[in-house]
Amino acid sequence: MKTVYQTTVKAVGGRDGQVSSEDGVLTLDVRVPQSMGGPAGSFTNPEQLFAAGYAACFDSALNLVARQQKLKINSTVSATVGLQMTDPTNFNLAVELAVQIEGTDKATAQALLEKAHATCPYSKAIHNNVQVNLQLID
Structure with missing residues (x-):
């Protein structure tokens, strides 16, 4: 198997810390959500x-399978x-994926x-581990 891309993100402090990518593009403060007792503010989790x-x-997987079928779509996930x-x-x-095509x-x-659900690396990684509901919306 050929790896076409990989990256490393470091977390320090868990849910009350920071995450940063090795290339410096991603640097975010992480906090417990306010609904779980964390602070208010502009933090991610x-x-x-x-x-x-x-x-x-x-x-991306959805657009790939559409291109493979020679279909031009506009989608939002x-x-x-x-x-x-x-x-x-x-x-x-x-997880719930609400998809507009x-x-x-x-x-x-x-x-x-x-087909996208069967193709997407995230879907494959969590298959039989995480409940995923797919919803096609108009």
Whole structure:
């Protein structure tokens, strides 16, 4: 297998720290969300970062499968990532991908959505580990 890209991001301080990429492009303060007792302010958290990466990756996979079928589409992917607590020391993620696809009929859009889910590296990485709900929106 050939690695076509890799990167390294360092985290210091966990949910009350900072993340930074090796190339310096990404440097963010990370805090516990206010809804979980964290401070108010302009901070990110691991769930937001995962949602951003998953949405971008899924949209790329969607456009790849459309191009492979010689279809020209416009798409938007919104990823909602939830942190679920099963007991005080056990947490899980749940994901909802709301996908809008313009430029094709609904049946073709649904088929593209499912093919993208089978193609996206994020989807494959969390397959059978994280509940992912796919929603095709008008």
